Amino acid sequence: MKAIAVRRGEETPSILEKPRPEPVEGEALVRTLRVGVDGTDHEVIAGSHGGYPDGEDHIVLGHEAVGVVVDPNGTGLSAGDVVVPTVRRRPNGSNDYFARGEPDMAAEGQYHERGIDGAHGFMSEYFTSPAEHLVHCPPELAELGFLVEPASITEKAIEHARASRSAFEWDPESAFVLGNGSLGLLTVAMLQESFDRLYCLGRRDRPDPTIDIIDELNATYVDSRETPVDQVAAAHEPMDFVYEATGYAKHAFETIEALAPNGVGALLGVPGDWTFEVDGGALHRELVLHNKALVGSVNSNVRHFERAVESVAALPDWFTDALVTGVYGLDEFERAFDDDDTTIKTAVEFGAR
Amino acid sequence: MKAIAVRRGEETPSILEKPRPEPVEGEALVRTLRVGVDGTDHEVIAGSHGGYPDGEDHIVLGHEAVGVVVDPNGTGLSAGDVVVPTVRRRPNGSNDYFARGEPDMAAEGQYHERGIDGAHGFMSEYFTSPAEHLVHCPPELAELGFLVEPASITEKAIEHARASRSAFEWDPESAFVLGNGSLGLLTVAMLQESFDRLYCLGRRDRPDPTIDIIDELNATYVDSRETPVDQVAAAHEPMDFVYEATGYAKHAFETIEALAPNGVGALLGVPGDWTFEVDGGALHRELVLHNKALVGSVNSNVRHFERAVESVAALPDWFTDALVTGVYGLDEFERAFDDDDTTIKTAVEFGAR
Structure with a gap:
């Protein structure tokens, strides 16, 4: 599958070919629809924030994703569910913050952030995630679900x-x-x-x-x-x-x-x-x-994502039309990383529902 | 009655003779037991904080008081009740903060502070106060009730x-x-x-x-x-x-x-x-x-005073004995305003229960 990543030593994202991930127990396999771009992505690309996953020569970008479950893999999810993933993941070993559903309050060293720090992000055709870190979205939000994470x-x-x-x-x-x-x-x-x-x-x-x-x-x-x-x-x-x-x-x-x-x-x-x-x-x-x-305040947890789903669903169409200045397919993904005065919010599109 | 006040133009407190106050409707008359001294009193005396009541040439000091109700004056209080007064009072005209019992959240200009800013304090043999600004104390706290305000x-x-x-x-x-x-x-x-x-x-x-x-x-x-x-x-x-x-x-x-x-x-x-x-x-x-x-955080309201009553009651004797380094009668009240390294907490005593 295709993924958008930054390789060590490079300062622009490029498309890599990677194997489709296999969900382990507790994880679902998600087909990516869209992934938003924000200032943090630009910092990761520039190397001023975050870090590569251990032992990897690249980091897959993207922490503002929306996708469709294709393999629930025995979790409580169903194939076809539209979901938004949260960003923080357990590093090796658990800790209390994750155990009680508040990874957003974990201190440095007690988490990875997908697409930012120590873990690959969601800018790939498929990703896996523990079901507990996937938040349900109404199907109508399949296109704008990438706004849920910032919200x-x-x-x-x-x-x-x-x-x-x-x-x-x-x-x-x-x-x-x-x-x-x-x-x-x-x-x-x-x-x-x-x-x-x-x-x-x-x-x-x-x-x-x-x-x-x-x-x-x-x-x-x-x-x-x-x-x-x-x-x-x-x-x-x-x-x-x-x-x-x-x-x-x-x-x-x-x-x-x-x-x-x-x-x-x-x-x-x-x-x-x-x-x-x-x-x-x-x-x-x-x-x-x-x-x-x-x-x-930094990061957010499932509770905030659930509220954000409602907030994004309530945004008027004229607003999201004006806010989202570009959604680009893989053939022109570079445009999603433009950062000029006519660009407000962009996303990369990996597929449709 | 005798009161301890600072006159305009002076920088030390002195004893004044003032008429005993008459409670108006809603107010009780309280006989003062003890009044604590803190850093704010020293600032008021030095003229660096607070201000005189309108039209007065002096301000009676004291905002950390405990006393005994002598005339309930038709309020819900009873003669003999040991009470601690809160500090903020309505200026002319009411406002929402007082109406909802949160004068501690009122902004500048929306309150007077007794003994500090715009209103006479409690360092006098008697004082009056609206009953709603008097907090019940158990009789055992008659001597240490002056710690309730700071608490x-x-x-x-x-x-x-x-x-x-x-x-x-x-x-x-x-x-x-x-x-x-x-x-x-x-x-x-x-x-x-x-x-x-x-x-x-x-x-x-x-x-x-x-x-x-x-x-x-x-x-x-x-x-x-x-x-x-x-x-x-x-x-x-x-x-x-x-x-x-x-x-x-x-x-x-x-x-x-x-x-x-x-x-x-x-x-x-x-x-x-x-x-x-x-x-x-x-x-x-x-x-x-x-x-x-x-x-x-500044000031406090009745809810905090009520909790403080419990907190002060729970303090061990050895601690309050060590904290309160001096309680002085009117004949040596100046010693309550000493501020050296052997002084921790002092009070002026106006009477016993």
């Missing part, structure tokens, strides 16, 4: 942010999403139901397809070149919830100033080292005197 | 920290209290039941009475001059819970490095402005990749 990332971040505010009555009205990449836009769409006023940060000029989507979602576009994050409270309003998806380290700290009293910032970016000055006294004081919180 | 601060911080970890299974084992002042020591004692291993940060040499208490509580004393907060994970162990009670702004950021994966830091200090360098990229990344959280 699950947001579901977890929202869950943890809300949990942090659960000790008191919190009725948030305003939310500010930092980043107009595909995850930021997806999050703005997902937050529409639960917030009265939405804002989304970018640094692009109009006309721009991401700003068009922000407008269409009735969110306010905030240009960080005109209104930095730490000035948004004065320029617009203090934000009950901030969702950081830029990976720009100063945003993690400016978030504290953007928040309304009792607000919470969910941080999702993974920046490199960067030393800079902050008014640490003012930030510390502001966190305390206004009961603010910051929660870091 | 309630810790109850709230713990509640918010635990809430932030409630979206997953969190079984914390190690806790690190930053600060060996009276609040830090009280917190170490309160955490003994729920953590296997406790650490407490200070910067003093042995022999020292606070270090003796830390030893006696089976906690590990961490000297910040030898082991800075950001090195405690390597020197001892990563901490599931960090409680910051130093008001030293760098600690808010170093807490992120001290935390174990999935850990939470509760911040309680209120530092002044202070600009310094941080490796913001590393801190941001660490928050995200290890699902860490920071929660700021």
Whole structure:
């Protein structure tokens, strides 16, 4: 079967021929439909994040997949089920986090991430997975199921942010999403139901397809070149919830100033080292005197995937049509890795249901 | 009646003669037993925190009180009830936070704080309070009831920290209290039941009475001059819970490095402005990749006071004997405001039950 992988020493993905995997006990065999591409894939390709599986000279890419079960192999699944795989897998030996269904909370060294770190991903015509790591999708989501994994990332971040505010009555009205990449836009769409006023940060000029989507979602576009994050409270309003998806380290700290009293910032970016000055006294004081919180969030588990299935199913067609700027077959898979200002979200298509 | 107050323009407290207050509808009249002194009192005296009541040339000090109801005035209380007052009061006009019993979550301008900001405190022979802001104490706590308010601060911080970890299974084992002042020591004692291993940060040499208490509580004393907060994970162990009670702004950021994966830091200090360098990229990344959280916490509400009553009642005698280094009558009240290395916790005594 064909797979899209990065070989050691190379910095572009290529197609490899690999044997079709055989499911072992507890695993099902899945025929891949589509696999999305995101910033993490670009980092894996560039070698700045993740790592090859032990003893392998390549890593198969892809962690945002949707497929169809072709061999349930004695698991509770049925042939024809549309499924989305979660990303983290047990390394050698189990651990408590996997045992209780919370691999997203496992610390470094206690997991592999398929397509990212230590395990092959889903960008191949077939893949196997333990059934416990496959989440059911309605058949209608066969085409857009590759959005479930990124949506699950947001579901977890929202869950943890809300949990942090659960000790008191919190009725948030305003939310500010930092980043107009595909995850930021997806999050703005997902937050529409639960917030009265939405804002989304970018640094692009109009006309721009991401700003068009922000407008269409009735969110306010905030240009960080005109209104930095730490000035948004004065320029617009203090934000009950901030969702950081830029990976720009100063945003993690400016978030504290953007928040309304009792607000919470969910941080999702993974920046490199960067030393800079902050008014640490003012930030510390502001966190305390206004009961603010910051929660870091990475990865997601089956519970978040299940919620994400519902969230993706509820997205309006105009939105997903605008968000997904390209779905490419194996004959032109390279285009799925384009990363210019007209590209928002892409996927590689391996087959149809 | 006699009251201990700071007059505008003065920087030491003095005794004033004031009329005994008359309870209005909904208020009870309370005869004061004891009122504790803490760092906030010293800040109010120095003029660096809080403010005078409108139109007054002085502020009566004291926000850590215990007293006996002498005139229930038609409220549900009974004469002889031992009570502890909460600190925040409605300013002119009500607001939602007070209406739902969460004045601790009100933003600036939406509350007065008795003895601190905009309202007279409890350091007088009698005080009045709306009954809804008086928390019952068992009579046995008549002498130590002044510890309930500081304990309630810790109850709230713990509640918010635990809430932030409630979206997953969190079984914390190690806790690190930053600060060996009276609040830090009280917190170490309160955490003994729920953590296997406790650490407490200070910067003093042995022999020292606070270090003796830390030893006696089976906690590990961490000297910040030898082991800075950001090195405690390597020197001892990563901490599931960090409680910051130093008001030293760098600690808010170093807490992120001290935390174990999935850990939470509760911040309680209120530092002044202070600009310094941080490796913001590393801190941001660490928050995200290890699902860490920071929660700021200020003040406390009736729910936290009620829990604090139980916590204070459970403190061993040896601990409260060592913690409370002095209780002084009005004839020597100045000694309650001493702030040297042999002083841990003091109170002014206005009367006995």
